Structure formats: structure tokens, C-alpha cells
Amino acid sequence: MGTEGKAGSVVKRFTCGELVEVVTAYLDDALDEPDRAAVESHLARCADCGLYLDQFRATVRAVADQPGEQLSQPVRDRLMAAFKARHPSS
Numbered sequence: 001m002g003t004e005g006k007a008g009s010v011v012k013r014f015t016c017g018e019l020v021e022v023v024t025a026y027l028d029d030a031l032d033e034p035d036r037a038a039v040e041s042h043l044a045r046c047a048d049c050g051l052y053l054d055q056f057r058a059t060v061r062a063v064a065d066q067p068g069e070q071l072s073q074p075v076r077d078r079l080m081a082a083f084k085a086r087h088p089s090s
């Protein structure tokens, strides 16, 4: 956080790091419209994040196939760590 401009009317944009932070909410359909649109516009122009989202979805599905399992914090942390390793910083 901390990089947003002052103009309220400008379409929100996520960096790759910020997108990682909201991707679970995105997959849960828990984002408000401006945020969801920002995620989708980022995915449309960032192949890395598109791949990451595919991986994330596959992982979520694999976990969901196991009764009683949920996407736990360790799993999220591992996915985010793997992603961040490919994006040292931005």
C-alpha cells in the first residue's frame, strides 16, 4: 500500500505485489467492483499474474477436493512466497 495517487476518479491499478494480496478475495468473489475491475485489468496485461492465478485456482481446487480441508494460511503463504520469489520487488 501507499502508492496510490490523490485523484479519486482515476481507475485503480494494482502492482503485482498488491494483486497477490487480494487474489484470494478475488477468487472468493469478495471484492468490490472497482477492485475486481482493477484485478481483471491487471490480469489482462500481466502474463505472470495470469499464470499465478491459474496456479492458485488449481491449488484451491485440489484442496477443496479433500473433505474437511480449507485453503489454510500456510497454503496461502506458500503460494504468495512462490509468487514473490518471481517478483523480487516492484
Ligand SMILES: [Zn+2]
Pocket (backbone or CB within 6 Å): 015, 016, 019, 042, 046, 048, 049
Ligand atoms: Zn502482475
